[in-house]
Amino acid sequence: MGKNNVGDEVQNKQVILRDYITGYPREDDLYISTSKIKLEVPQGSNAVLVKNLYLSCDPTMQFRMRKAEYRLSGYYYYVPGSPINGFGVAKVLDSGHPSFSAGDLVWGTTFWEEYSLIQNPEKLYKIQHTDVPLSYYTGILGMPGITAYAGIFEVGCVKKGECVFISAASGAVGQLTGQFAKLLGCYVVGSAGSQEKVDLLKNKLGFDDAFNYKEEVDLDAALKRYFPEGIDFYFEQVGGKMLDAVLLNMKDHGRIAICGMISQYNLPHPEALENLLHIAFKRLTVKGFSQRDHYHLYPKLLETVLPYIREHKLVYVEDIVEGLENGPAALVGLFSGRNFGKQLVKVASE
Amino acid sequence: MGKNNVGDEVQNKQVILRDYITGYPREDDLYISTSKIKLEVPQGSNAVLVKNLYLSCDPTMQFRMRKAEYRLSGYYYYVPGSPINGFGVAKVLDSGHPSFSAGDLVWGTTFWEEYSLIQNPEKLYKIQHTDVPLSYYTGILGMPGITAYAGIFEVGCVKKGECVFISAASGAVGQLTGQFAKLLGCYVVGSAGSQEKVDLLKNKLGFDDAFNYKEEVDLDAALKRYFPEGIDFYFEQVGGKMLDAVLLNMKDHGRIAICGMISQYNLPHPEALENLLHIAFKRLTVKGFSQRDHYHLYPKLLETVLPYIREHKLVYVEDIVEGLENGPAALVGLFSGRNFGKQLVKVASE
Missing domain, CATH: 3.90.180.10 (Medium-chain alcohol dehydrogenases, catalytic domain)
Known part of the structure; x- marks a missing residue:
């Protein structure tokens, strides 16, 4: 002291x-x-x-x-x-x-x-x-870690070989969800808001690919470029136009886990979504969740990530x-x- | 012949x-x-x-x-x-x-x-x-029956005592979902588009209550009237403003099953929803589904409903x-x- x-x-x-x-x-x-x-x-x-x-x-x-x-x-x-x-x-x-x-x-x-x-x-x-x-x-060893772990392993039930998209991918939670999905053997693409963040995702965090959403005039086209066969699992943190574009690009029976919608919190009116119908047409499962409900996973999180951190297989x-x-x-x-x-x-x- | x-x-x-x-x-x-x-x-x-x-x-x-x-x-x-x-x-x-x-x-x-x-x-x-x-x-013994059965029993996993809301409640599917939920011991309220349909729901189909959505200036207020403690399960068939109002009135961890959004199919632009954030805040599960994926339930549907039809415990x-x-x-x-x-x-x- x-x-x-x-x-x-x-x-x-x-x-x-x-x-x-x-x-x-x-x-x-x-x-x-x-x-x-x-x-x-x-x-x-x-x-x-x-x-x-x-x-x-x-x-x-x-x-x-x-x-x-x-x-x-x-x-x-x-x-x-x-x-x-x-x-x-x-x-x-x-x-x-x-x-x-x-x-x-x-x-x-x-x-x-x-x-x-x-x-x-x-x-x-x-x-x-x-x-x-x-x-x-x-x-990684606190609340964002629990959020990412719950999102990928419990809410999303992500499986090897799936096509995974992560928004706000370089943030506190996104960087972990992407690395967890990579450890599971998924194809993982992230979006972020600057070239520097995109480089981080691709060069340091091991994402298969990444793009700067601010430079895409057509988010639907961007997603089709990275997911020509569609998205199995979307880890949602931003909402609005990104979610709307993702709905167009989900595979049938795809899953979306939502832990936040940061782009929408302070708009006088949240952005209008045009593609909600695809939840029905594609039989999607959309789950909102909060780390508050998942603290029982904390021992599992530690058990999973501590060895990876020590072996430098997870970066934070x-x-x-x-x-x-x-x-x-x-x-x-x-x-x-x-x-x-x-x-x-x-x-x-x- | x-x-x-x-x-x-x-x-x-x-x-x-x-x-x-x-x-x-x-x-x-x-x-x-x-x-x-x-x-x-x-x-x-x-x-x-x-x-x-x-x-x-x-x-x-x-x-x-x-x-x-x-x-x-x-x-x-x-x-x-x-x-x-x-x-x-x-x-x-x-x-x-x-x-x-x-x-x-x-x-x-x-x-x-x-x-x-x-x-x-x-x-x-x-x-x-x-x-x-x-x-x-x-x-009841065909496609709408499978839709209603899947929606209540498999997708929604509706349980005794839950508060259930059904839109398009007097239609081919709605009237069944409501009766199934009543048979399970739920509190069930439906919305429909005329007084005659509302009377049908209350007097013939055994719904606990019903309202004419066309006569409600404030759908949020209407739902609060019937669900002062919130909705556990919403069977969604209409979309748009009704869904937006429902999102405000779901209980934490509530579930929504979507088999269609008939109010939205032909609008040049689907209605804007303001309350999607509540999927995250309330940790809701929203599932799109189609009877196409649930034909395996057909024998169970027959087994369940035929006796009720014969005993006049289900009306169609x-x-x-x-x-x-x-x-x-x-x-x-x-x-x-x-x-x-x-x-x-x-x-x-x-």
């Missing part, structure tokens, strides 16, 4: 929500503030007090910033004037909970601040494997900004695709 | 496609013509020669009338100048096929004419149970027009919802 000792009162830099928003979050919807915190769990509490090391930038965080009239059921909402929260990696400094001790490394829901008192540590996972980068517990590309004060820009950048790989914020070293 | 004897040459009234169409079929896209036919299977052929008794009017028949640029894969197309075909009930007059003999009653694909020479009788089903109306083999409402010459109007009427129950044409008595 170095300079911080249990019981010390220290400065605590925080990222605060200014007010509820409509539309995309902007950097100034958040601001940095400094309060004080005592590095100690109150007597009789079963909270834990942690030092935050890495914080994850996730698209769903914007939902939690929304004005009441734009809200979705099933989400809790941030409180203006208080620090936002999200997934992160942290070190326990003091614990009132029998499952955690000072010195433990954990991942799970924490706050965007240097130190956090976490009242419900049941939602934290103790980190057992530290021979891999700790930051991976915001990505991270876009790490240093310093909590750079967190708001990093988070906001997600919605214009500014990130290159998994976006996260390094708050402190262990 | 009465007046017709094998070997006779007789007049054969037919319903002929004038030319390929765009948009909804109109009555004058079809015309009546009379040719001659010899009531005999040619030597060495394994065709069967049948007298058509009932012909089924099915929404998908319009696809087969379409101009090339509006076609869907997986359908064969009618030939202008030739009689259209579809499902029907017929009596075998002569057979070159070992599975059929003169006098057999069959259902399956036949032509819209008085007598048909069927070159591939493998697609005909021999009718074994004749203590129920023969016309039922175009409906038919809208029968008499005479082949009234077939075009009956078929075209489907697309404006003119039919009251399963639409079919009686061509002849046995």
Whole structure:
């Protein structure tokens, strides 16, 4: 713990929500503030007090910033004037909970601040494997890992030899779904929003092919170029015109797993789809899913990916900004695709 | 066989496609013509020669009338100048096929004419149970029966106690899905396009409730009235605004089975849906399906429904027009919802 000792009162830099928003979050919807915190769990509490090391930038965080009239059921909402929260990696400094001790490394829901008192540590996972980068517990070994694993293995039931298309393919989840499908022996093509990301997919992540959707005037034609015989499985993260073009290019009995539709979240009206009829005509199965329902897969995820990570058979590309004060820009950048790989914020070293 | 004897040459009234169409079929896209036919299977052929008794009017028949640029894969197309075909009930007059003999009653694909020479009788089903109306083999005991049975029991896996919504609920398939769900012990509400149909659903078909979608200014509000806690299973046949409203009212993890979207088939551009995001947020499963993939269920369908029909625990409402010459109007009427129950044409008595 170095300079911080249990019981010390220290400065605590925080990222605060200014007010509820409509539309995309902007950097100034958040601001940095400094309060004080005592590095100690109150007597009789079963909270834990942690030092935050890495914080994850996730698209769903914007939902939690929304004005009441734009809200979705099933989400809790941030409180203006208080620090936002999200997934992160942290070190326990003091614990009132029998499952955690000072010195433990954990991942799970924490706050965007240097130190956090976490009242419900049941939602934290103790980190057992530290021979891999700790930051991976915001990505391949955390929530995005569970999403990708569930999407490919449980929701999609992807099988060897299938033709797989992945949108937002260089992102936190997409890069993993593509590599999982490749490990299964599939033909895998991804779409992304820049030439640099396309190169990453083809040269570093082992995709069979990739294209920049921003440079395609006709997404249907692009998909026909890469999938002349059609798509067996589509891992959907963007929605809108991409989904509409994919529906035209699915094989009969194809499957689509939807974990998000980032292109549609903040449009005044979502884009109109013309090709939904193909769900019926092609007898497609379209499944929405969330990692929230798949945490039981976490041990399987670790068992599967840890050896691959150690043997360098799985690559995980991270876009790490240093310093909590750079967190708001990093988070906001997600919605214009500014990130290159998994976006996260390094708050402190262990 | 009465007046017709094998070997006779007789007049054969037919319903002929004038030319390929765009948009909804109109009555004058079809015309009546009379040719001659010899009531005999040619030597060495394994065709069967049948007298058509009932012909089924099915929404998908319009696809087969379409101009090339509006076609869907997986359908064969009618030939202008030739009689259209579809499902029907017929009596075998002569057979070159070992599975059929003169006098057999069959259902399956036949032509819209008085007598048909069927070159591939493998697609005909021999009718074994004749203590129920023969016309039922175009409906509850035929293709719509398989669709409804597959939709509720196999695709939807509907369970006792679930909240089930059915659109186009008084139609050939809808009336069955609703009754199947009631037999399973579900709460079932249907939508239809007239007060008369709503009364039918509530008073004769045993639906818990029903509403006329044409009289609802706000479909979302209507669904909230009938499903204050949300919908577990939606049997989708119409698409468009109804589907969009349903997406807002599904429970988390709800299921939607889609066998058609009749409201959308002929729009220049299908209606825009705003609520597809809810597939992801609510982790819905949306499955397109077709009876084509479920013929293996036919024995189970018969086993299930025949006793209920005999005990009057299942009702099947038919809208029968008499005479082949009234077939075009009956078929075209489907697309404006003119039919009251399963639409079919009686061509002849046995």
